[in-house]
Amino acid sequence: MQPGELITSDRGARPALLGDLDKAWATLAEVMDPEVPVVSVVDLGIVRDLDWQAGHLHVVVTPTYSGCPATEVIEDDIRTALEQAGFNAPKLERKLTPAWSTDWITADGRERLRAYGIAPPDGSASKRTLLGESPTVLCPQCGSAHTEVLSEFGSTACKALYRCCDCREPFDYFKCI
Template sequence: MQPGELITSDQGARPGSSADIAEAWAVLAEVMDPEVPVVSVVDLGIVREVGWQQGHVHLVVTPTYSGCPATEVIEDDIRQALEQAGFAAPMLERRLDPAWNTDLITEQGRERLRAYGIAPPVGSSNKRSLLGETEAICCPQCSSSNTELLSQFGSTACKALYRCRDCLEPFDYFKCI
């Protein structure tokens, strides 16, 4: 090494374009949630922003809740998918404010949940349930609203366990938060 030579590199930094941003969104649409592998991180609304900073793709990611055990796995999956698509050293920023809520789940995400057998969130995250108001939770198998709550917690903390009184199938309900 000669005096004045760079010891580190720019790790693949380059000018970005709107096509790069669109490609990054397309890659992210294929990164599935590890707990519900039919919905992408885009469907869930946890990827809040995609941009270009300092020569690299930059993402703002908001976990479904601050204690979500899958947060690091999701971030690693995102980073790996972007790197495999040719984005050198993607920059991920975990942002907790504003908090994620179920209103951010896309219509496509809600349909994918339903098709997978998980009832998507009903209504809005406006917390009406704290006032005793509840909405009918429809069975994702037969669409019946004749359902009952079995447990406030289903396969994960963000889901409740229900059963359909018509087809008798149990199912998870993705809670409004």
């Protein structure tokens, strides 16, 4: 809730207009993740749904994990972008179930991660690491599959630190979850 929301919750309420949802999706496609500023909240799959409720845009947001320190910043960025695009008092709903999955990252989002120097998640989220299987992680610099894990935790908790054994460059790998 925002300050004063209980008193002015109907301020700016209006019927949905043709094209509102398309405009909102396009607006959110420009809101970048603060920890990986080359991939949008839409490409990461953080924005799960948009609809119109009680005269306001309703946005369902699922953080990459429930303890993500960037969650409130992301929600503020989403709210600000939508308000600047003309959506008065958008309603954001944080939904933790089902839990976010790297399966929700779009193909474009995966390519943007790679181009930025972060190895995108390998395949689809699975529990294979629980069985001792290691993912094949391609170096985002040279494309080599000859890589090694240096630390299970990279620059953020959702990434692991790897090194390419061919070009010797360290890089983050966006973990499959």
